[in-house]
Amino acid sequence: MESGLKPLGKEKLWLWLMLTPTLIGLVFGIVGSILATLGLSFTHWDLLTPPRWAGLENYKVLFTDPKLIKALVNTITFSLLYVPAVVVASLAVAMLMNRKIKGLSIFRTIYFLPAVTSAVATAIVWNMIYGQDHGLLNWVLGRIGIAGVSWLSTKNVLSALIIVNVWGAIGEGMIIFLAGLTTIPKDYYEAATLDGANRRKQFWKITLPLITPSIFFQTLMSTINAFQAYDYIYMLTRRGQGDSTFPVMVYSIYRNAWTFFNYGGASAQAIELSLFVVALMAFYFWLEKRYVFYD
Amino acid sequence: MSAKRSKKILDLITYTLLILGAITMITPFLWMIATSFKLPADQYTHTLIPTNPTLQNFRELFKVDINFPRLFLNSTLISIMVVVGQLLTCAMAAFCFAVVKFKGRNLLFALLMVTMMFPAQVTLIPNFIIFKWLKLVGTSVPLWLPAFMGGAFGTFLLRQYFLSVPKELIDAARMDGASLFQIFWKIYMPLGKPALSALAIFVFKDAWNDLLHPLVYMPSVPNTTLTVGLAFFNQQLTFGGKFTVLMAGALISILPLVLVFFIAQKQFIEGISLSGIRH
């Protein structure tokens, strides 16, 4: 990855011009997001009165409050299941669509639709689908002879949430992978066929290596999305005024900041969340150096 | 097995899988569409075709005095601005990060990635205070101005794509005397069409569906976006058992996104065939 373009003379100006908008955004992003959040995490702030110094109190609570620990555990569990599921599923779908078949644009639209809608509206539909007594899913299962389950009870809610979130994310992943698959020249496959390699060999030796950039991207983004997952989970697990049967980090952060007048605590949680994701990202980038092949 | 027969079997498997998957993907929507045409009394039935189809749900949406067309227009304009801002600034940054050698490149990129970590719920207040200080609260500016200052997701996506463009093209262009910017504009941007159209779709969708930011920056109906207007109905309808009207509202808010996808999709197809010819 070390070859590239070296800016010559006056071009250095162009380089910095092109980077300026992003640099400005970085300053606002760093100040507005990171520094402010970090600063506030050391305070007790209820939004209405001036912040008071809290030292490390908000951080200490992260390790002792069972509610906060539960939120963290739920988030990690969810992510562990969600990321592989969505990456594999969207890659599979993209590969199925990367061939000359009739009705391709219709298929593409259908698979992309869930990604396009607001989680709030579709989550209500899923609530109806997952209903134990009157839900569509149990009704369908009943017709093929399988007993229905209470999908949103604490026993099964995780599976139900994974299904919905994967459903909502396949479309995006499919597009990323399709874009990536297009960069693999067709002649490679032709040459391989001529050499007598069958489809499975072609997949492992040509497709998979050359699509690692997309896999890397998709895995990283899915991880970030998994840790920040909120909309579907909230809409499907909310009980009454702001309670949830499967609390995740973002839900807990939101509740602390906006319902409990505890902005400092919420900021500490946000930092905790980011540290996890940063650690994972560092891990992914290390993997990138070893396993991802760019042209 | 002859090549032709194995292809036919593969096609069959492909079609079956795709169709089964498609049914799963689309069933919630079919139900959503069907419910929006059902009478409230029928809202729990499992039929896909309403027994008593009606337009009253849509009429009820428009009955309320919140000026839907104006909200629609606001959402559209803001979302378009956001797309333009992101496509331009992220592409420029992605090009620099992917292709150009300069000191501090990796550090800067890492910093950019870190900003993606923070959920909007927490960054909202610090950002709000900044915009209040700039006296921009109550306008749409906070909703699209940040889009012109780059973005981690877009830059990352485009960087990945740009990295897979063969470097020989740069060498060839340099030999033809092309400048830095020309290489960006004349080679990478056209080649980047599939990734750019993908980004456009994602960015538009996020801007269109955003509730939190228009809510705090533009709280007064009708000077606000469609999502805020629809959220108005949310409580009454979810807890009032009027799914039918909520579905009608959701349907209306989805339509532009589907339209955008159709349009952007075409770019996709071009991109795919272009790369085929290239090699």
Added chain:
Amino acid sequence: MKRTLIMVLLVLVLAFTACTAPAAPVQAPEQASTEKVKLTFSAWGAPEELAVWKEIVNDFQAKYPNITVNVEVGDWDAYWDKIKTQLAANTAPDIFAMDAPLYLDYQTRGVLLNLQPFVDANPDMMKDIYPQTLEAYKTADGYYGLPRDFNTIVLFYNKDMFDKAKVAYPTVDWTWDDLREAAKKLTLDTNGDGKIDQYGYTFDQWDMEPGWSEALWSYGGEIVNAERTKTLIGEPQAREAWQMLYDMVFKDKSCPDANQVAELGGDPFTAGRAAMNAMGHWAVPGYVGAGFQFDAAPMPKGPAGHATSVNSAGFVVAKTTKYPKESFEFIKYVLSPDAQGKLAKLGFAVPVLKSVAESDTFLKQEGSTLIQQVFLDSLEFAHMKPVFRGYDEWAAAVGDGLAPVWNGEAELNATLDEVVKAADAVLAKVK
């Protein structure tokens, strides 16, 4: 480095803006009436309410030509997010709506304007307001807010379902046992598929107001003590009430559990799946739209007699307002018979003015066969929904804590023990 300096500066500016206590403008009581005044009024509500607020605002502006009022109405969740953001950044609306239990969270944090001077200057205004509704807003140094309308919780029932099952309508003499009997008869599997499609009774399993506070009070129990230092929902009399509710859900199965409620969209009564519901007046427009015949009776008696919950929506003025006098004029106008009458016609709540509530404007509403008098009569035995600082967090400790019970996943008494402990911890924290 220059960039570090800029960042440090920006952070300092942020901290400075956040820390600056809002300067309380002390306006002279008299102001030149030719000055153009712009007020912002923010409230939560349904789209229909926006229309009526605009009417009220127009009437107000006609009376005070130099004042314009900008009305913002949003849904409940969004409203509080917005208000808190605005208060944090000192861009709060001049007048905004307040829910009584949350009032002290804002008042004790010094963001509200003390209305006592204005109240003292307008003694007649207060005379006609129901005293029970004013309770919640009284503090040691006066009123920082005033009620706008109120709700008492009553027992709504679906007349069609009662007629079909040939069960007698609820009366004022009903006890909880009577309700249980009727609920059992009204729980039916209407289409023979082995699953219950209609429940006899439903109540909110999280929020005490349309749910369980009435039951606890009618058994002689209490919610919190007067000093707000102890949670009392685990005391013996309260536990009897809890047991009664629990048995209805899990023994009689005449009441849906939490999962079943969610499946029915969160509101089984409006969805036409429950025969009885403990609820306030705010649900009436939704019931009217649902299309079935319904009416209301007082909440049933418990061993300690009749009890129900009274709560109000009110308004407060932001301390940072530039126009305290005009803001109060607006409040005064909304508390006048005209405006109260308009709000009453909306059907979301009961007017706080006795003269309006006891007049035909409220009692005989167009298109409604509902016995409105029930809401007024219930005031006799209504307990105030508790108001205290930290209410949201306390309610979450209780509601969240009890959720596994209503899911059928935890035992009632053991959970109550834990919940009381957790709730007390919150009370200790916010003191």
